[in-house]
Structures are given as structure tokens and as C-alpha cells.
Amino acid sequence: MMIIVLILGTSGITIFALTVGEKKVVEVRTPNHEEFQKLFSAYEELGEKYYKNVDENKLVDGALKGMIESLGDPYSDYMTGEEASQFSDSISSSFDGIGAEIQEKDGQIIIVSPIRNSPAEKAGLLPNDVIKTVNGKSIAGKTANDAVQLIRGKKGTEVELQYQRGKDSKLHKLTLVRDEIPIETVYGEMTKNKIAHIQITSFADDTYKELLQQLDKMEKKGMKGLVLDVRQNPGGMLTTAVSIASLFVKTGDTVMQVEYKSGEKEVLKAQGGRKVNVPVTLLIDKGSASASEILAAAMSENAHVQLVGEKSFGKGTMQSAKTEADGSIMKYTTGKWLTPEGNWIHKKGIKPDVKVTYSSYAKLPFLDDSKAMKYGVVSDQVKAAEQMLKALGYNPGKIDGVYDEYTQYAVSRFQENEKITIDGILKGKTTNTLMIELRKKIKKDDPQLAKARKIILKEIK
Numbered sequence: 001m002m003i004i005v006l007i008l009g010t011s012g013i014t015i016f017a018l019t020v021g022e023k024k025v026v027e028v029r030t031p032n033h034e035e036f037q038k039l040f041s042a043y044e045e046l047g048e049k050y051y052k053n054v055d056e057n058k059l060v061d062g063a064l065k066g067m068i069e070s071l072g073d074p075y076s077d078y079m080t081g082e083e084a085s086q087f088s089d090s091i092s093s094s095f096d097g098i099g100a101e102i103q104e105k106d107g108q109i110i111i112v113s114p115i116r117n118s119p120a121e122k123a124g125l126l127p128n129d130v131i132k133t134v135n136g137k138s139i140a141g142k143t144a145n146d147a148v149q150l151i152r153g154k155k156g157t158e159v160e161l162q163y164q165r166g167k168d169s170k171l172h173k174l175t176l177v178r179d180e181i182p183i184e185t186v187y188g189e190m191t192k193n194k195i196a197h198i199q200i201t202s203f204a205d206d207t208y209k210e211l212l213q214q215l216d217k218m219e220k221k222g223m224k225g226l227v228l229d230v231r232q233n234p235g236g237m238l239t240t241a242v243s244i245a246s247l248f249v250k251t252g253d254t255v256m257q258v259e260y261k262s263g264e265k266e267v268l269k270a271q272g273g274r275k276v277n278v279p280v281t282l283l284i285d286k287g288s289a290s291a292s293e294i295l296a297a298a299m300s301e302n303a304h305v306q307l308v309g310e311k312s313f314g315k316g317t318m319q320s321a322k323t324e325a326d327g328s329i330m331k332y333t334t335g336k337w338l339t340p341e342g343n344w345i346h347k348k349g350i351k352p353d354v355k356v357t358y359s360s361y362a363k364l365p366f367l368d369d370s371k372a373m374k375y376g377v378v379s380d381q382v383k384a385a386e387q388m389l390k391a392l393g394y395n396p397g398k399i400d401g402v403y404d405e406y407t408q409y410a411v412s413r414f415q416e417n418e419k420i421t422i423d424g425i426l427k428g429k430t431t432n433t434l435m436i437e438l439r440k441k442i443k444k445d446d447p448q449l450a451k452a453r454k455i456i457l458k459e460i461k
Contacts, residue, residue, distance in 0.1 A: 057326075064330065071142065073333055074104040075384065077145050081327030084370035097152040098159065099146065099181040100125060101234035104144045108132075111163075112313060113234040113287035115185070116201045119176045122439065123366045125163070127232070127287035127313065132171055133162040143451035153178050165365060170380060174366040182218050188214035190221045193460070195453050199229040200244070203236030203291040203449070208243040215247075215276065226276060227449060228299075229283040231309060235290025238318065238337075245298040246271040248280060248305060254340040255298040258318065270302075279459040280305050281452040284352060289313035296350050307352040308452040316346030354455070356448045361391035361438065369431035374424070377403040385426055388438050 043063075046054055061080050070079040091119050099118020102109055111129040114120035131139060134150045142150075151159055151315035157178050160169045185207040188198040200207060235241075245255045249270035258266040282305050284296050293312050299305040316338075321331045338344055364384045383401035389410045390396055397406025408424040415422045418433050421448070426434070 001294050021298050029311070045257050060328070061328070064328075065143075068330065068332065070143070071197055071332075073317075074144065074313075075317055076332040077143060077330075079145055079329045079331070083145060083149070084323070084327050084329040087337055095152070095181055095183075096155045096178055097148075097181055098123075098167055098176045098178060100151075102131070102144050102147055102151075104142070109139050109142060109144065109147045110301060112289055116184075116232070118181050119179050121232075122435075123174055123176055124364065124435070125366075126165070126363060128166070130164040131159075131161055132164055135160050165363075172365045172380075175370070176303040180245055186210035186214050188218060190218060190223070191227075191449075193453070193457060194222050194224040195227060195456055196221075196223045196225070197227045197229060197449060197453075199231075200292075203233075203240040203244070205237065205240070207240050211244060211247075212274070224460055225279045225453075227281050227283060227452040229449070230292040230295060231283050231285040231290070231448070232286045232287035233292040234287065234313075235292055235315065238291060238294070241291035241294040242268050243271065245295050247274060247276050248299050248303040250284040250302070253302045256340065257338040257342060258292050259336045259344075263365070265338075265384065270298075279456045281455050282307050283309045283448055283452055284312045284350065285310040285358075285448070286313060286349075288350075290315040293345055293350055294337060297343070298344065300350070300353070301340045306354060306455055307350065308354045308455065309352050309356055309448045310358075311351050311355075312345070312349040314347045314349035316344050316348075320361060328370070355450060356451045357411060359391075359442065359445065359447060361387055362387060362442045364438070367426070367431050367435060369428050371427065373403055373431075375403055375405070382407070385431075385434065386410075388434055390435055392434075392441060 001188060043059060046059060047056065061078070066080045068076050075164040098120045099115035100120035101115070103112050104110075109131045111120075111125050111127055111131065113127055114125050131147065131151075133139065134147070137150075139147050139150065144147050151161070153159060155178055158175050159178060160173065160175045162173050164171055183202070185204050186198065186200055188196060191197050198211065198214050198218070199337075200211065210319060215223075242255050249255055251270050253270050253271040255268050255270050258268070260266075280299070280303075282296055282299050284292065284307055288296065289312065293315065296307055296312060300307050316336055317333045318335050318337055319331050320334045321329050323329050326328070336344055336346065364387055365380075367381055367385060367388075371381070373379070373385060378401055382403045383399060386396040386399045386407060389407070390399065392414070394410040394414050395406065396410040397404060411426055411430065412422050412424045414434065415430055418430075418437075420430050420433060
């Protein structure tokens, strides 16, 4: 049995928790606030009178989780030691899962951004997709951390998700095979006319160094212009974002501002050192969040770089993390970040200077390869398949969700060209190949990248 002794002193309330039968005395000091009496009373009541023995650590963890959740802030969270350890694994050099950044918003779990080349990206999950169930169980009301624990798993295992896209009330179901997700953050290629395309997928410890290495490679290839790409980039470390922004913003000019609860503002300025001296454009979209938006705002307002693409996600707050002796972590919002001109983009996002949307076929839902689509079937999946076939140059007839003779013929033509057994049925290898070929087309026909390159070409000429 536990006996709770409370002593009121000048420094607040001191609680001595003594466990009878064990040589254990725990001293906890708390501020002198009357509102804590209710918490202590509940803790004591449950410890002494609940019909079963209680796990005292779980009670405390539960109280802390509830305290953080009551803030109604999707970016504040409490993780137990075990959860914190799993979280730490997920931000190491690699982890097993589906590869998607998620957050809780209004009681729902939404996709912020899929990670490049991950199962989530390959399946066609997009920013703002709402995950409704995991393996048949609803995750409504779950925290983002709770959802991560359900979705993550060992490489090679399957997880079934149901999700909702946009205003469509219908649910889409897909089964993903978890894989190892390497944390590679910078990718580069030289495109036509010596215009480099460098994509940053997150802002991690080594991202700045990786970016410098890519810039070195591109300069050796004769780089005349640069398209920097933070589409589908959910953010990361503030210091990394400031370092990268300093490559484009004049030394001493403002990169961002931080506003604290007191109203006090801290101004972060561009660092000296290396600068990029070729024409630049920056690609953003709905998956560009947090640190990506810090970079976009700094480059737009203080380096006069044109932003191309779609409006960004809209995360304008900063978080700090406090680690306790038992390994648990309390992460909470400590301030707002503002653009160099003092704008707060939270829940608003940053509008591009040149708006270019993705092609309509880039937003089509995942096709379930385990179910056969054949003559006579009528469904939303058939309609999505018809749209894919049309985008790839096959004529499926009227796009109406009806698998008729035109759809069957288009599928047979596709199977013939891809050297797949011709039966006119969409299932298994045919379905998978159809989605693979569509992803190749989406990447090849990238209208946002094409527009960004065109802008730079005008500057070069």
C-alpha cells in the first residue's frame, strides 16, 4: 500500500510517497498551486481504493499526456520512455515503415508529406489525405504519435489503411508493404541547358553538408541556373533551414523572426560564407511545411527568388523538447516564427509567385491490385484506372467507372505493350505496372519543374 504525505512549505508542496513493504521513498516537489490538489487527490484515491493494483508510472504518464492534449496543439506531445526510444529510431539513418510524415488536425490524422521513394509515395498518398483506419481500426481522436505506433512495423509486413481525399466522402483502401526508409535528404540532377534541379526532402543534421556537396557537383558540370525543390518536404531543424537560407540571402539580412509569449522577438540573420550566384527558383507545394516555409519566405522576401508551384502547408510555430531522467520527452510549442517582413503564415501557407498545379492524373487514388477489374464491373476504382489509361495514351472510352469493351481493349493494348499476359483484366502485375508507368509519366511531365526552368532560362538569356 502507498501512503502519501503532503507538507506545505514556502517553496510549494512536498509530497513523500512511501510504499509499505519496500524501502522506497520518492520525493516530488510541486509549485504552490491549489489546482494541483485535485490531481494529488485523484492519484491518492486511485492508488488506495481502485479495485486492482495500478501502475503508478502509467498514472503519471497518463496525467502528463492529458495535460499536453488539453492544449489542443497538434505539435505538442508527450512520449513515454519507450515511445521516445521508438521516435528516436525513426529519425536515425533509417527506419522501417511506410514513409509518411503525419500530424493530428481537428481530431483526425492527416498526411503532411510522403517521403521520396517510400511505399507511401509509390502508393500515391498525398498531402492532406486523411487516414481513417489502420488495419480496420478507427484512429479518430488518436494523437499523431499513437498513429505512428500503429502504422509503423517491420520491413516486409503489411499494413492496411483507409483514407479520404479532399471533399470526397468515399474511403479508399490500400495495403502497403512496410520497407526500410533511408533518410536521404538531398537529390540532384543536371537538366537541359545546364540548369540544376536539387531536391531537399527534409531538414536534418547533415542536410546542409549534403546540399553543399550537390552544389559542388553541379558547379563542376557548368551550372548556369538552379531549381531548388522543397515540395513534399515536411520540415525539420531550424538551424539547418537558416544555414541553407544563408546561401541565398545577403549576409546580415533577416532570414526569419521568432516571437515568444512575452512578445519579445528574436531576429535570425543570414550567415556569411558561401553564396549561390546563379539565377534560382524555388518549388513549393501543399507538402512544404515548417522549415521548408522558413526557407521559402526568406528566399522570396529577402533574396527576391520566385516561388513556383502551389500554396504551402502553413506551419508557423516552433517546438522545444524536454527529456526527463526516465527517457520520456515533453515536446511543446514555444513560439511563433515570422517571415523577414513579420508575416505569420500559420494555417495560411505561402502563396507562390507563379501558381502551377499538378496534373489531374497525379492525384489519382491507389489501385488495389488484389481485386480484379474486368468487363461489367462498375466502381470508383475502374474510373481511376480509366483516367490512368487515358493519361498513358490508351483510349478507355468514356471515363465513367464502367468497365466496358473499350476499357477492356485499352487494358489489352497496355498488356501487349508491357509484355504481360493479355486477358483484358486489371489485377496483380497489370495493375502494378499501370501505376508504375503512371508514376514515371508524372515525374517526366512535371509541369512545375518545367515552369521553374523556363523562368530561369529567361534570366540567363
